[in-house]
Amino acid sequence: MLNSRTPQHDLRTPIPRRADLRxxxxxxxxxxxxxxxxxxxxxxxxxxxxHRVLxxxxxxxxxxxxxxAANLRLHQLFRWRVLDRFQPYIGRGRAPMFYVLDAAGAHMLAYEDGMDPAALRFRPxxxxxxxxxxxxAHLHGVNSFFTPFIHHARSNPAAHLDAWWPETRCTRHFGDLVRPDAYGRWREDRRGIEWFLEWDTGHYQLARLAAKLHDYARLTSATKIVTPVLMCFASPRREAHARSILAAALRxxxxxxxxPVATSNAVLIDQQHTAAAAVWLPIDGHVPxxxxxxxxxxxxxxxxxxxGAASDDAESGDPVRLRPPPAMPPWDQTAELTWRKQPTDPR
Structure with a gap:
């Protein structure tokens, strides 16, 4: 036991580190x-x-x-260095693990796309x-907006998330005119809609957000495609305040x-568990x-x-890009999503 009388020679050898199982x-x-x-x-x-982190x-x-099932497989992917992880400090409660791409995962994706891994310049x-x-927090909020769509569609054959672009991909395609936080395309009950997302964490100046409507107008003029803009605010009170500012900017x-602009708030979406529910209120849409x-x-x-949005960056002239994944899982859900025994560790 360590106490005030512990001799110096007992403190010379550090405790050996645990063997790295990765x-x-x-x-x-x-x-x-x-x-x-x-x-x-x-x-x-x-x-x-x-999407950088999930x-x-x-x-x-x-x-x-x-x-x-998820934790067991994610732990295996972590050990194989396909994914890396960290757990942020949130002050109250315990945050889930945040997963990012690791070296083996980056090399695997590069080889699948016929690329030299060195060209990616990936650094763990x-x-x-x-x-x-x-x-x-902003990135986590945007990703939390989209993942319930996939969860909802897994149990609803009439629903499907056709596209989910992060901010980085939107910037590569539209960044000279406007930089949305995300782009999505959703189908449900034979009705479809595509949109740009603006995600508000409560710290962004509403006047700057309203000014982006002029950028979206420029994008519409350039592409001749009218795409709705969905704005999600941190609270009902902030949404109500923002609607008057946005209405004035639209005029x-x-x-x-x-x-076209519609608004909602994170509190209401959390209550409904998905942004596909009845949570959207258009501005000047004359709906009850x-x-x-x-x-x-x-x-x-x-x-x-x-x-149909472009599925890759072939038109961007930048060959050093991994092809994007389909927004929805590409496998047969009934067969693949059923829990089965995981492959044993070959080591």
């Missing part, structure tokens, strides 16, 4: 992964690479039948650097009907109450059916 990234390790990674594993790695809760929603420490970013536009996401198009009769 695999070393090597050609042999990549060969092993090719035999043990499932379609779901590869899709999860692509989703994490595309929590264990979000990954459970989009890819697993239970939290236990940069991937984990998101843990210190001041935009982590200042030459053609306000080219920028909040609408489901699939019903929003009825508030704007001039909207054209959703267009």
């Amino acid at each position: 695999a070393a990234v090597s050609p042999r390790h990549h060969a092993m992964l090719s035999a043990h990674l499932t379609v779901r594993d590869r899709w999860i790695a692509r989703m994490v690479a595309e 929590t264990s809760t979000q990954i459970t929603e989009i890819a697993f039948p239970s939290r236990r 420490e940069r991937s984990l650097g998101i843990s210190h970013s001041h935009r982590l 200042d536009l030459p053609r306000p009907d080219e920028v 109450g909040r609408l489901r996401l699939s019903e929003l198009a009825s508030a704007w009769p001039h909207l054209a059916p959703p267009t």
